[in-house]
Amino acid sequence: MSETYNLVDATMKVIMERRSIREYTAEPVSDQDLKMILEAARLAPSGENAQPWRFVVVQDGDTRKALGALAGGGSGRRFTAEFVTKKMQERFSSLQDEEKKKAAFQKLTSGQVSAFLADAPTCIVVCGKKDVWDLPYDTSAAIENMLLMVTALGLGACWVIAPCIDIRDEERIKGLLGVPEEFKVISIISIGHPTRPHRPRPRLPILELVFREKWGENFYEEQS
Secondary structure, three states: OOOOOOHHHHHHHHHHHOOEOOOEOOOOOOHHHHHHHHHHHHOOOOHHHOOOEEEEEEOOHHHHHHHHHHHHHHHHHHHHHHHHOOHHHHHOOOOOOHHHHHHHHHHHHOOHHHHHHHHOOEEEEEEEEOOOOOHHHHHHHHHHHHHHHHHHOOOEEEEEOHHHHOHHHHHHHHHHHOOOOOEEEEEEEEEEOEOOOOOOOOOOOHHHOOEOOOOOOEOOOOOO
């Protein structure tokens, strides 16, 4: 018997259960689920109702493999630079387990953290019109709508920007997919059926995030 929730509780449940999923089973994403995900993206808000987003659905194995290679290369370069400049060591300074730390460094600097795109049953490449003022914000709203709908459908997804940060990688994606010059590749969303449940990542307490009237004046009182 399925559970029932009021609209507020259902919305918060979906938000709280969203995870970044990087491991998928071989089961494909159904056409019905894919349409729901894309419809959620289509209905996102945008400045002046510009609706600058366009989506390329990639399910072909060879094309996904190419996207995974580009994502892995982009992440590898990015995180290797972070490692060389010691910023990565600083970021992981609280992790006491040296073996886990070493494994994390390896996963990041090798690009494995993003190369999983090759194994996702479906990838959605998000593009946007360059001549729209609010392009990054509009497309981000559409992406978040997709991620929440994915969660509501019991699927998993991950928002990957690694293959789009470097203009050289972006141009390779545009060439691979035939994206016109007047559009920019924003990110790639991997979608599939998760191989396992994932625990929530830690979040900062709301007390540290919200201020009253001016910066530094807590909006919420600290609970004793």
